[in-house]
Amino acid sequence: MLHCAFVITFWNQVIAMRESKVADVLRGAREVFLKCGFEGASVDAIAEQAKVSKATLYAHFPSKDRLFLSVLQAECDKLSEEICRPLSSLGDARGALEELSRRMIGLVMDEGYIRLLRVCIGAVSVLPEAGEIYMDAGPTRAITHVAQILKDLHETKSLNVENVQNAASQFIHLSISGVIMPRLLAVDQPVDASEHSKRAVDAFLGVYGRRNDL
Helix, strand or coil, X not given: CHXXXXXXXXXHHHHHHHHHHHHHHHHHHHHHHHHHHHHHCXXXXXXXXXXXXXXXXXXXXXXXXXXXXXXXXHHHHHHHHHHCCXXXXXXCHHHHHHHHHHHHHHHHHCHXXXXXXXXXXXXXXXXXXXXXXXXXXXXXXXXXXXXXXXXXXXXXXXXXXXXXXXXXXXXXXXXXXXXXXXXXXXXXCCXXXXXXXXXXXXXXXXXHECHHHC
C-alpha cells in the first residue's frame, strides 16, 4: 500500500511539473507572438521568454506552428468566455441587447484582442488553420451565443426574430461596425461604448423589435 501511494504521489508530481512547464511555454509564446507576429517569432526567443530550454519546448510542442495554434486556441477560448458570460438583464430586451453590445465593443477596444487578431491575420497566409481556429472559437461561437439569446427573447415575445442566426450576425455587425477597423489600423478614434451600443440596438430593434420595445 505504501509503495502504491508513493508511486501515485510521484506521478502526480510529474504531471504537475509537466503542466507547469506547458503553462510557462504558453505564457512565453503568447508574449513573443503578440509582440513579433507568427513569422517574426523565433523558437529561441520563445524559450528565452518562457525560461525553458528548447528541448523542453519541443518536448511539449513539436513545431512553432503547433505552439502558435495552441496559443491562439487558448486566447480565443478566453475571449469567447468573456462574450458568453450570463447577462444581468435578460428580462428586458433593450437592456440585454445593450449589455451584450457593450461587451462586444469592450472586447474590440481591448488591446490584447486587437493584437491577437492582427497576429492571426498575419499568420493565415502561411498557416490557414489559424483562421479556422479563430473563426470557430471567435465569430462562430459568438453568433451561436447571440442567436440563443435572440431565440429566448423571441420566445418571450420581447422580439420578433424568425431567423436567429442571421439576426445574430447582423447584431454583431451593428455592434462593432465603425469600431473594429480603426482599431485594426491603429487609428486613434474615440468610442463612446454606451452611445454606440444604444445606436446599434436602436437599429436592431427597428427591424426585430415589437412595438412596445421601439
